[in-house]
Amino acid sequence: MPTHPNFRVDRTEGTGAMNTPSARSIYVARSLPAAIDALDECGPAGAPFAGGTWIMRSPIRHEPHQPHYVAIGKIAELTAIRIDADVVEIGAAVTYAALASALADLPEFNVLATAAGRSANPAVRAMATVGGNLATSGFAAADCVPALLCLDAEIEISSRGDQVRIGLEHFLKIRPTLEPGRLLTRIILPRSDRKTAHARLPLRKSGDYPAAIVSLALSFDAAARVQAARIAVGSVEPVARRWERLEAALVGRPLDPAQAAEVAAELAREFTGRDSVELPAWYRVSVLPSLVRRAATAALGT
Amino acid sequence: MVLNLTVNGDRRSSLADPITPLVDVLREDFHLTGAKPVCREGFCGACMVLVDGAPALSCLVPAALAENCEIFTVEGLAVDGTLTPIQTALEACDAVQCGMCFPGMVVTLTHVLMEKPGATRDDIRAALTGNICRCTGYERIVEAALLAVAAK
Numbered sequence: 001m002p003t004h005p006n007f008r009v010d011r012t013e014g015t016g017a018m019n020t021p022s023a024r025s026i027y028v029a030r031s032l033p034a035a036i037d038a039l040d041e042c043g044p045a046g047a048p049f050a051g052g053t054w055i056m057r058s059p060i061r062h063e064p065h066q067p068h069y070v071a072i073g074k075i076a077e078l079t080a081i082r083i084d085a086d087v088v089e090i091g092a093a094v095t096y097a098a099l100a101s102a103l104a105d106l107p108e109f110n111v112l113a114t115a116a117g118r119s120a121n122p123a124v125r126a127m128a129t130v131g132g133n134l135a136t137s138g139f140a141a142a143d144c145v146p147a148l149l150c151l152d153a154e155i156e157i158s159s160r161g162d163q164v165r166i167g168l169e170h171f172l173k174i175r176p177t178l179e180p181g182r183l184l185t186r187i188i189l190p191r192s193d194r195k196t197a198h199a200r201l202p203l204r205k206s207g208d209y210p211a212a213i214v215s216l217a218l219s220f221d222a223a224a225r226v227q228a229a230r231i232a233v234g235s236v237e238p239v240a241r242r243w244e245r246l247e248a249a250l251v252g253r254p255l256d257p258a259q260a261a262e263v264a265a266e267l268a269r270e271f272t273g274r275d276s277v278e279l280p281a282w283y284r285v286s287v288l289p290s291l292v293r294r295a296a297t298a299a300l301g302t
Numbered sequence: 303m304v305l306n307l308t309v310n311g312d313r314r315s316s317l318a319d320p321i322t323p324l325v326d327v328l329r330e331d332f333h334l335t336g337a338k339p340v341c342r343e344g345f346c347g348a349c350m351v352l353v354d355g356a357p358a359l360s361c362l363v364p365a366a367l368a369e370n371c372e373i374f375t376v377e378g379l380a381v382d383g384t385l386t387p388i389q390t391a392l393e394a395c396d397a398v399q400c401g402m403c404f405p406g407m408v409v410t411l412t413h414v415l416m417e418k419p420g421a422t423r424d425d426i427r428a429a430l431t432g433n434i435c436r437c438t439g440y441e442r443i444v445e446a447a448l449l450a451v452a453a454k
Contacts, residue, residue, distance in 0.1 A: 025303075123432045
């Protein structure tokens with residue numbers, strides 16, 4: 001008899017909970033209203049299933065599966081990317097691979113194309129979705145989160161009879177407590193003239209979770225001085241965030257990668273790195289100045 | 303609930319829980335033990351199969367979402383016992399050691415050669431990002447792939 005946790009007949013045997021195999025389900029939604037209705041009906045026992053690359057690793061994290069999943073990967077509007085003159089809209093179920101491909105010829109989105117195109121490995125990129133990446137509170141190393149933070153992303157959340165848009169920073173704060181029946185449906189990115197870059201440091205050349213990520217988006221004035229800066233750090237702390245003190249330090253002067261790295265070295269101690277089995281906390285913080293230099297160099301090259 | 307899957311051209315059925323990883327259904331229900339559950343988190347590629355023609359990590363695909371898909375495992379690639387070009391090349395290059403990673407390698411490389419008949423060394427190395435080998439150091443695998451490309 002197979003011993004993998006998913007083959008257990010009933011993890012909650014004897015408790016009466018609705019977690020028996022006959023009660024478990026994966027519903028493949030074909031439309032957004034159908035998905036939202038299903039999630040609403042499932043309540044706390046249900047969850048959306050996009051690419052599933054996080055959900056399917058629940059057993060190795062020793063976490064139970066939800067009894068019911070609503071698969072959203074076949075919903076056309078959630079897998080669409082719309083590129084207009086002023087805005088880019090990305091459906092929540094767009095895969096990393098599709099996103100990287102769609103943005104490949106838009107230099108202002110180099111940061112996001114790199115984040116999506118260099119994360120994990122080819123097979124994972126063909127499954128993992130940008131919405132899943134954003135919605136997963138426990139995934140500290142998510143590449144798309146810092147990339148989207150520096151692009152001033154807005155998040156659309158849909159529920160029965162309601163649709164709201166909130167800033168990504170706010171979404172990151174509320175996502176652990178998002179009520180059942182509410183689904184992240186779109187990511188909206190304003191367009192502007194900027195240079196962007198995404199610097200990630202995996203343990204090996206590719207295929208690994210990054211030790212640290214620096215994403216940046218910079219606009220320049222006519223004298224080539226930094227006019228506006230958005231710099232986000234991922235994978236160092238449990239949740240990605242903006243590096244506002246570094247942003248302020250770069251504004252008003254020309255971008256010099258070496259100088260930016262020096263400033264970053266002075267400011268890096270504001271971060272409290274996270275310990276993990278693969279890396280100690282201090283290392284994640286220590287590489288930030290180098291990543292700032294790499295990202296600044298890459299941005300200047302675009 | 304019965305899961306109906308099409309595997310290597312055959313219609314198969316399983317009573318597994320819908321969230322069961324496809325690799326476990328393939329191995330335990332259908333006795334197709336080529337795909338190997340190793341890392342179970344999508345890093346190593348030992349579980350790679352083709353789903354609708356594209357490489358898929360069967361440890362991360364719930365069996366229920368593999369219904370209505372064409373699934374090919376390493377066992378289904380050779381036709382009437384004739385090795386495919388990449389299988390032939392890997393044998394000719396004496397590339398296999400313990401064999402743990404090779405079903406996944408063969409599936410990934412089969413896809414690369416279909417999509418990029420003129421694949422370069424860099425193309426092959428990039429495609430193998432998600433296939434880890436602890437024995438060979440990869441060079442004979444890459445050489446075999448290049449040999450298969452040249453033979454086309």
